[in-house]
Amino acid sequence: GDSVTQMEGPVTLSEEAFLTINCTYTATGYPSLFWYVQYPGEGLQLLLKATKADDKGSNKGFEATYRKETTSFHLEKGSVQVSDSAVYFCALLYNFNKFYFGSGTKLNVKP
Amino acid sequence: DAGVTQSPTHLIKTRGQHVTLRCSPISGHKSVSWYQQVLGQGPQFIFQYYEKEERGRGNFPDRFSARQFPNYSSELNVNALLLGDSALYLCASSLSGTQDEKLFFGSGTQLSVL
Numbered sequence: 001g002d003s004v005t006q007m008e009g010p011v012t013l014s015e016e017a018f019l020t021i022n023c024t025y026t027a028t029g030y031p032s033l034f035w036y037v038q039y040p041g042e043g044l045q046l047l048l049k050a051t052k053a054d055d056k057g058s059n060k061g062f063e064a065t066y067r068k069e070t071t072s073f074h075l076e077k078g079s080v081q082v083s084d085s086a087v088y089f090c091a092l093l094y095n096f097n098k099f100y101f102g103s104g105t106k107l108n109v110k111p
Numbered sequence: 112d113a114g115v116t117q118s119p120t121h122l123i124k125t126r127g128q129h130v131t132l133r134c135s136p137i138s139g140h141k142s143v144s145w146y147q148q149v150l151g152q153g154p155q156f157i158f159q160y161y162e163k164e165e166r167g168r169g170n171f172p173d174r175f176s177a178r179q180f181p182n183y184s185s186e187l188n189v190n191a192l193l194l195g196d197s198a199l200y201l202c203a204s205s206l207s208g209t210q211d212e213k214l215f216f217g218s219g220t221q222l223s224v225l
Contacts, residue, residue, distance in 0.1 A: 004153075036216075043115070043201060043216035044154070089153050098167050099146075099214070101153030 002027045006090045006102035013080055014110050021075040021105045023064075023090030031094040033057075033066050033073040038087045038104070047075075047088070085109045113137070115204050115217035123223045124192050132187040132220045136204030142166075143185040144214065145177055146201040154201055160185055161207065189222075197224045 007022040025033065035047040035057070048057030053068035062077045073090060090102040116135045124130050136143050142161040146154035156169040160179035174190045183204075189196055199221050203214040 041218070043218045044203075044214075045216070046213055091153075098156045098159070098169065099144075099154070101146075101155070103151070103153045 002031070002092060002094050002100050004090050004092050004100050004102040006088075006105055009087075009104070009106040010108055011105060012108045012110065015082055016079045017109075019075070019077040019080045019084075019107070021088055021090075021107070023073045023075065023102060025071050025073065025090075025092050025100075027071075027092055027094055029094065031092045033064070034091040034093060034099070035062070035064055035073070035075050036089040036091055036101070038089065040086070044089065080107070080109045082109045082111055115202055115215050117200075117202050117217040117220050119220060120218070121221045121223075123225060125225050126192055126194060128192050128224075129188065129190050130192060130222060132189075132200050132202075132222070134185045134187070134202030134204075134217060136183050136185070136202075137215055140204035140206055140215070141183050142205045142207055142212075143179055143183065144203045144205075145185070145187045146203065147171070148199040148201055148219070150198070157187070192224045194224050197222060 003026045032051045034049045036044045037047045048059040050057040050066035056065045064075045087104045087106045092100045118133045144159040145157040148154040158177045159167040163179045177187045179185045199219040201219045203216045205212045
């Protein structure tokens with residue numbers, strides 16, 4: 001069945017370091033792919049999305065490219081800030097009404 | 112404008128009891144989805160409702176049920192609670208629940224079953 005696998009955390013980085021959080025998916029057909037972020041005590045917020053192969057989603061300095069050949073949607077940011085500390089979820093939307101979420105990767109950014 | 116609001120924010124129940132969780136979508140949104148997020152895991156899809164009708168259901172037992180009201184608010188009901196039902200229950204709303212549409216999540220109801 002459809003599923004999402006993302007790298008386990010926590011990931012601890014110093015401020016201004018480069019971030020990569022890996023995400024791979026298994027799906028039949030052509031799902032849309034998303035990254036959501038969950039700050040402490042808050043609900044999930046959409047960070048970025050890509051709806052077809054080779055699309056690049058970007059927001060707030062974060063980027064992810066929909067790679068159909070490797071079934072991946074890795075999240076990257078060139079220079080992280082302390083305020084980026086949160087849990088990041090990779091998600092797949094298929095059949096228009098159901099999200100499959102990965103297990104989340106906690107990011108800790110130290111000053 | 113208010114975002115997605117859920118009540119209560121925290122709840123403690125004992126095994127075998129019943130619980131009702133409530134969700135008010137963003138004004139103008141007609142679709143509501145429910146997700147269960149167990150500690151350390153990603154959210155799992157439970158239900159989606161649109162215009163008061165169930166549009167999708169995840170792999171949850173019949174002890175879980177939901178409904179949507181004419182004002183588009185929604186309730187999630189869980190009967191015969193088990194310890195494993197302890198989780199953060201998230202509600203999300205969208206305009207019409209179609210693919211690629213942006214979901215807006217509430218902050219959730221933290222349910223603890225003792």
